[in-house]
Amino acid sequence: MRLGLVIDLDVCVGCHACAVSCKQWNASGTTGPLTDYQPFGAEPSGVWFNRIRHFEVGTYPNNKTVNFPMSCMHCEDADCVTVCPTGASYKRAEDGIVLVDQDKCMGCNYCSWACPYGARELDRESGTMKKCTLCVDRIYDQNIPEAERQPSCVLTCPAHARMFGDFDDPNSEVSKVVREREGYVLMPELGYNPTNHYLPPRKHKPIPTDIGADKAGLAGKLKQFVNRMVKR
């Protein structure tokens, strides 16, 4: 088995719900708590397994905002595991999930240096490295309904932009959707062979945004002028 996620960049709305539900589930999970530093202070920060960035792709008028959730890619060739001096980081042979044994980690940060995707974050409070567990304490839990045996982020996503499954099974939902929608991995040139895949946004005709701009009267030109000044 090779468990992982597929993230559909075409439908992700960038609401950060996956990150929040991840934090909620994992705060009391096997690697919890996910410490927050100054949560209500001037410089709020803390440990998160899942972070969403927002990119602008293309140039105006053919540009598009792409919301980009990122968590551990559960790489096939995970350097974070090979560089770990204590053996705290390991990749499970049975399902490919990369985990950190909190009882063995000495907090040297070396694995976070080896990870190109920023998946690992040090918890200053416990002094150990923490990362996405693919909700390993949920996906095998026999006490919850089978439909809910999925990572918290996948269940929460209101846009259904996240899928979870076995990439070794060619007929799984994730394998099929990666095949059909030309799913890809991030920074393939580094050779980490990540398991998580991303589906590119579908191609749409650009929506014209400047109809009538040329025919604007004096008021319109004044408005354009003010807009330019405000933008600056």
Place this chain on the structure above:
Amino acid sequence: MHPAFSVIFFTVLSGAGFGLFALIYLADLFKLGGGLPGAYVFWTGVLAIVMVGVGLLSSTFHLANPKNAWRAFSRWRTSWLSREGVLSVAFYPFALAYLALYWLDMWPLVRHFAGACATLLAWLTIFSTAMIYASLKTIRHWNTPLVPAAYLALGHFSGGMILLVVAMLAEVQALPFVLLSLFQLFVAAFVKVIYYYWIGRLGVGSTINTATGFTRAQVKLLDAGHTHGTFLTQEFGYIVPRLTAVSLRLISMFLAFAVPLVLLYFALEFHAPVLGIAALVSVFAGLVAERWLFFAEARHVVNLYHGAQRC
């Protein structure tokens, strides 16, 4: 990369300690300058071991959870950090045996065997320290054979400068030590110059395009998704201003190589070991600046997700 002072201190000090030990053994083996007096060999060896020990201890200060540090000896099959730990600890029994037998003046064959093993382990440890950085594919400034070359060259150069001062204090024939130091000075300086040239022209590596997969369009970060900093921005986000980097490069080269060269000349001309000690101080100040830059100038690819266009 965030330059952590404990790691800068550790790499400079233990590198010099290992280099010094290797050079003492070789100087004693080949009776350099007519042979150093026994007490000088012994106490310089003790100094080397103390430098290594203090360096190794200080390296544990950057651990967030030092109580598990002993586990770092377990994964030597894959991890250079673990190998460094195993090799540096293996160095100790041989180095101590060498010095003890030197003090007791016993069993010359065993003593030489222990000294040779300790020297080999010293070289391997410096190499492992450098490979911790050079093995990372995520940081192209480090992922080059020039990094272990520089660590070995600088460790031997700084250790050799200590040995030269010892030779001047012991009033043995200084010429062989001077030649050794000059040779190591030039090798170390050349490796660093080549390194700076190299990292200035890394060419195309990972870009924001390969990081996001949008390789046929211009990509720009709109929002990093966090309000204040994160672990990632604190650890990897450090950017050294261009002018600071260039001036620090010049300062470190000046202090580590140019000043000692001039001071050495006058130290020998006027038989003034105090100028040799001044040269040593200059070398170590230069190396701390060099090591600070080594960390500060390195750019991790995760910065591509925080606004960098290329790394």
